[in-house]
Amino acid sequence: MQKKIIALAVAGLASTAAFAQSNVTIYGSLDYGYGYRTDARKAAGANRGVADSSSRIDGGQSAGNRLGFKGTEDLGNGLKAVFLMEQGFNGDTGATPGNSNTAGASTNLGAATGFTRQAYVGLTGNFGTLIGGRLYTPHWSFVSSIDPFGAGTVGQFVNVYGGDVNALLQPVRVDNAVAYVSPNFGGFTLTGAYSNNAIGNENTADNSQNNTVYALLGQYANGPINVGLNYHLIQAASDGAAATVEATKSVQNITLGGTFDAKVVKIHALYSNNVVDQTAANADIKIDNYMVGLSAPIGKVTVKGSYMLSDGNYAAGGNAQQYAVGADYALSKRTNLYTAYSMIDNDSEVKNGVRITRGASVSDASNSGFTGTTAYQSGFQVGVRHQF
Template sequence: MKKSLLALAVLGAVAGVANAQTNVTVYGVVDAGIARESGDVAGTAWKLASGVQSGNRLGFKGTEDLGGGLKANFQLENGFNVDTGTQRQGALFGRQAFVGLSGNFGAVNLGRQYNPLFIALDSIDPFGTGLTGASTNLMAGGSNGDVRVNNAITYTSPNMSGLSATALYGFGEQAGDTSKNRNYALSANYANGPVAAVLAYSNTNDNAASPNSAKVWLIGGTYDLGVVKAHLAYESEKADANFPTVGGADFRDWMAGVSAPVAGGTVMASYIKKTDKTNSAEGAKQYAVGYTYPLSKRTNVYTSYSRVTNDSNAQFFAGDASSGGPSDAAGNNTQKVGGTSTGFAVGIRHTF
């Protein structure tokens, strides 16, 4: 009898562990392509590119039901380069790392998280901020390139008839002045039927005694006509004169694009115009076209081409989901001032 009770207890414990494990999901993206980049100081380069359509990642996410509609949630996401096996973002879980609670009130999370501005831009870009037509080649995904924000607390509201909102506060963690290195961002999103719209704002301070700030506003949306989806966005980027990386910037960015089902896949195209309001000739424009084709629910092939034409004092280049931004290798894609940059890629992406 005692042995039977012990056996039942062991089986119950094992079942409990198995049940707990069902609430944890392991997921990821493996993406690689052949890319041709031209316009660099060194000329044209062919390479095996990592994460062209989507950044490569290995992630873990899970929930625990605490009762009464309350849940505990976590997500840990590592970024890596599939061509070399090396780590990206400079940290083990540099893509995302947070824990929080969710319920009828919405969700509160604490940790390294995406800037709501970037999420808003990603949702209306026909290229999904990936491939060589990524809107982030010219447009800002954060007020200081901060696509992800450290030391952040976020609140996301419940979806109310298609309308939801997200607020982020990133602690500067500087003794004596809570405004130093501080980040905050807001977004409102609406999706109902064929219409989707976003409004987002991001503000980042530096570490100066009297902090300088960089600010970005974004408004845009999509309209699905069935045979084609229209994409439109407008962005304002401004920074105080002494802000470290983009001091004195004052840009206006326009994006117009389309995406449509064609031959079982999706074709996409966009045009972006970046205007420098300081009359310093640091603007640019980008034309891009791409195509993705699903081989299965988890695997697709893709190709894309983009061309960036810089104003006389600008240095933007045709990047993709991974070859751009602060995580890029030093000196990679160094662009001639006032030059033209082109990017072409063909590759395969698998999600799991």
């Protein structure tokens, strides 16, 4: 049960061993495979409207490659110290990417080395769990657990979740953060988090130049049911001359989702409302996201599929739809083969050239998102992942 409590704080603790004694564990994930994409992105010239294509070997397609260290120390009387340090790397080049605080966006804080995925320390006991450092947001941990594709491959929900209009609609990690996870009350847990460093490039001269994050997740997981409600708010710096949240006042995300495991098939569903309160010179951005999906185990094979709709309810917005199918084949408990195919259909009537498809590079750093912001995109992937 304690393992489940810790896992709710940050996704990286999902595989943490039970805290029975002092220990240090080295762990990691290696993912490598082939991907093909076609993208109708040529907007000018003689080949206008002709689809571009990309065929390449990539690492980190189904999940970002990583190497980590995690451990606990028994302090007595039910109190334990916990820590985790996790570094990502590109499997095809061996290079270490810069910090990524948002889906599809990187912030390079000096050298691009170090434990940029996660780095935290804290205490856990009968009171719950309290940790501090560089953390996954409760939003990302929760929504990733609802996605049938686990926020990986070309089928991941984030491809059309919020989009290019504001990368911070999909917050992944935050620096200078603290998070608290309550004890488990009959399957219900409450997670709260705070950070005064939302996008990783704040000036530390004074607090007026900090972009702050407030997050609260209530989740019920018991038997076949796993449901939750998450609130995530990014408040822009009060100093208008400082680095702000993409020239906005605030970014608000409310997400309701869950899964129901009927054994022969698991049902996935999610709804989120995103509001970007911009400055007086810009209209507010409002986006509603809907996802339904399923996953079904058949022996060593798990088949899965999802449908995602992102509805931009503002003057320059449009709609984006994604259809995705895939399968995993378990070679062992630690090694699996995977394949996925998805198709994105963007609104052809988008005003002002703004589309809400997420623009992300095809690399470990972006965890296999699509490139460009065009009317039609499709992608196929096949690969192998080993965890240790």
